[in-house]
Amino acid sequence: MVVRSSLLRRKAGRFWIILACFICFGSAIGLILNAFSSNIVFFMTPSQLSAHTPQPTQTIRLGGMVVAGSLHTTHQDDGTPDILFDITDGQAAMTVHYHGILPDLFREGQSVVALGRLKAPHNFIASEVLAKHDETYMPKEIADELQRTGKWDPRFGPPPNASSWNSMIKKGQ
Amino acid sequence: MHFTSQWGYVIASYGLALCGLCGLTLQSIIRLRRAQRRLATLQQLHPVSPTSQEPALNPLHVEE
Amino acid sequence: MKHIHHYLSPANFLQITRWATPLCAICGSGILSIGLIAGLCLAPPDWQQGETVRIMYIHVPMAWLASACYALLAICGLCSLIWRHPLANIIAIEAGPLGAYATALCLITGSLWGKPSWGTWWVWDARLTSMLVLFFLYLGHILIIRAFDDPIRGHRAAALLSLVGIIDLPIIKFSVQWWNTLHQPASITLTGTPTMAFSMLWPLLTSAVGFTLIGLALLCSRIKAALLERRSYSLILRGE
Numbered sequence: 001m002v003v004r005s006s007l008l009r010r011k012a013g014r015f016w017i018i019l020a021c022f023i024c025f026g027s028a029i030g031l032i033l034n035a036f037s038s039n040i041v042f043f044m045t046p047s048q049l050s051a052h053t054p055q056p057t058q059t060i061r062l063g064g065m066v067v068a069g070s071l072h073t074t075h076q077d078d079g080t081p082d083i084l085f086d087i088t089d090g091q092a093a094m095t096v097h098y099h100g101i102l103p104d105l106f107r108e109g110q111s112v113v114a115l116g117r118l119k120a121p122h123n124f125i126a127s128e129v130l131a132k133h134d135e136t137y138m139p140k141e142i143a144d145e146l147q148r149t150g151k152w153d154p155r156f157g158p159p160p161n162a163s164s165w166n167s168m169i170k171k172g173q
Numbered sequence: 174m175h176f177t178s179q180w181g182y183v184i185a186s187y188g189l190a191l192c193g194l195c196g197l198t199l200q201s202i203i204r205l206r207r208a209q210r211r212l213a214t215l216q217q218l219h220p221v222s223p224t225s226q227e228p229a230l231n232p233l234h235v236e237e
Numbered sequence: 238m239k240h241i242h243h244y245l246s247p248a249n250f251l252q253i254t255r256w257a258t259p260l261c262a263i264c265g266s267g268i269l270s271i272g273l274i275a276g277l278c279l280a281p282p283d284w285q286q287g288e289t290v291r292i293m294y295i296h297v298p299m300a301w302l303a304s305a306c307y308a309l310l311a312i313c314g315l316c317s318l319i320w321r322h323p324l325a326n327i328i329a330i331e332a333g334p335l336g337a338y339a340t341a342l343c344l345i346t347g348s349l350w351g352k353p354s355w356g357t358w359w360v361w362d363a364r365l366t367s368m369l370v371l372f373f374l375y376l377g378h379i380l381i382i383r384a385f386d387d388p389i390r391g392h393r394a395a396a397l398l399s400l401v402g403i404i405d406l407p408i409i410k411f412s413v414q415w416w417n418t419l420h421q422p423a424s425i426t427l428t429g430t431p432t433m434a435f436s437m438l439w440p441l442l443t444s445a446v447g448f449t450l451i452g453l454a455l456l457c458s459r460i461k462a463a464l465l466e467r468r469s470y471s472l473i474l475r476g477e
Contacts, residue, residue: 018319025401029404037415042363042416043417063417102356103355104353104354105286105355129356130355130356130357131354131355132355133285133421135421135424136424136432136433137290137424137437138284139283139436140282141281142284154285165434179287182289182350182352183289186296186350187273190299190346197455201459204459205461205462208462208466208469209465212469215469215473218472
């Protein structure tokens, strides 16, 4: 009996030691992540960029939604397109200048991330453009139907809630 | 052209997943067969009566 | 506690694997075939990603399984450190490579999905990086648990690593909410309604269940082989 109770006490002791270590380690990691959170973000939004302007030589990533109607493409002599578009986060907007081929998912209303430098305020020179897609997965027929009936325009914002698609399509017919 | 390249990525993913799964399955079947055969041979060499409580039969006793 | 010790004694576990392995394997391969065939043929293409969205039916279950398997490693580590449960170490040894396989496949299929949709194979955003960290945690666990001549020291070191590394799971889960990432937030959450058409949701869940069952079958058969190997080993020791 004595052996058994001391065994139990040792097990309980090990449990509390592990729990204490875990809490210490977890809070340390939490504090580190909190302190470095500005470096962990993959991109900055236009309003964050205009709040504190970086050096013109500094390479940064700018993320946001492509403003509807802002996309202008001109073809250069060498065949690669020269592209101008605006990125917004709802508060501020910034014009991006990019020379190259855009990813397939790039369109007006899409969220994109551009890598480059801020040459002048509101003028961003991008060397690479990535398309970000949202968490909505929608079959093509539903997307076409919602657009045809005017329920949703992908250029002006995210799609409606998935649970409402069926009722929206039925009402449209 | 665009259509085929999209399917290429899809087929590559499915292929990788299924090949890996087949490899893991094959490996664990072979390992299990080998372990069973080996144990049977050893049990013939060193017969242990089924009622014996020797720790050798169950080496995974709680350390303490 | 005593009951758990009894039911999870190695001899009892061998009895459980006798029916659990074929059950999981048969049900799992059936459900997985339904899920993957539905994902390849029945599920509709996405309105903007097109056919590449089908990679989701591999990528997402693998991501879930990678996290779940690491949680299993951590639970085994806890049982090994506190109760010195003999089976906990064996499960940890056998589950590690399976988790590493799931993580590797999640990273590779993610890369194959990222190229056509984002326009890049890899970016160092918080979600992708924390998933890569999980892969290295698995590799470290696999190496460290076999590295020592004295297996007990290896078990202890690996258990500590698995408990320390569990911090990475909430980071993976919440990285897409805490920081700006290129990776999109989760489509399926425990609280909200999924942001996905039902025709895409059911193949995803089916293949997730299928992969889980096949993973369990593989794990059971590996544990069984490990137990038999140890029994042989102790017979050799006894014969000498």
